Amino acid sequence: MSRITVVGGGTMGNGIAQVFATSGDEVVLIDVSPECLDRAVARIGKSLDRIVKKERMTAEEAETVKKRIRPTTELEEAAGSTLVIEAVPERLDLKRDLLKRLDGVVGPETILASNTSSISITALGAATGRPDKVIGMHFMNPVPVMKLVEVIRGQDTSKETTAAVIAAAEALGKVAIPAQDYPGFVSNRVLMPMINEAIQCLMEGVADREGIDGIMKLGMNHPMGPLTLADFIGLDVCLHILEVLYEGFGDPKYRPCALLKRMVAAGHLGRKTGRGFYEYD
Secondary structure, rough: OEEEEEEOHHHHHHHHHHHHHHHOOEEEEEEEOOHHHHHHHHHHHHHHHHHHHOOOOOOOHHHHHOOEEEEEEOOHOOOOOEEEEEOOOOOOHHHHHHHHHHOOOOOOOOEEEOOOOOHHHHHHOOOOOOHHEEEEEOOOOOOOOOOOOEEEEEEOOOOOHHHHHHHHHHOOEEEEEEEEEEOOOHHHHHHHHHHHHHHHHHHHOOOOOOHHHHHHHHHHHOOOOOHHHHHOOOHHHHHHHHHHHHHHHHHHHOOOOOOHHHHHHOOOOOOOOEEOOOEEO
């Protein structure tokens, strides 16, 4: 049994906390907002209830998992952890500042991992005194369901850190696949241009939203159409990743579609706001 800390109680953070607790680890879940922590604990409870209903876990086992998660607003509670994973919003300044603070809290052997979907691991590592122990651990959403963890080595990430993180992901029942530290890594470098082009097709009237999604689902065997997927991810997140790709490579193929920019400006961000390319209750 290891002690793991997850910083950030949002969708990704509470999912990461849940899978580590399910595998038997003691988890410290940190967020600056007590309200966010309350929501995170409630969401974990609902997720575990669904697993119990599917008879993949007993009610007693679910209670044990819940007891392994300790929510707190104190960053100092990360001390003593073997692995700390940050899952705060996708802002370079925010993540750099957090990792710099964590560097002064945890022991010298602790690995600092980022769940970033696009930000440079090298840049994050440089904010600490342990760039050899800073790594990307990009979980997919929803974390309890999706098998992939994209593992990203920064310029100075050691082989030992990489091996330890791959082993930690595999202990969760995940498949860990390494990627190099370039903008968007592999997952979003391939995915976001497809989503962006689907939005461009919608803007140009090539087909309606159902047509675009239907063609990609039935013709390419995708479980979810690109516009539905964009709503699920969050249109603001899609825009941010495309901006990172465009800035990082300077290639116009990554330039965000004008319709995507307009929808984000209007606050139509997808499922989380009830309206994106589709409408949600």
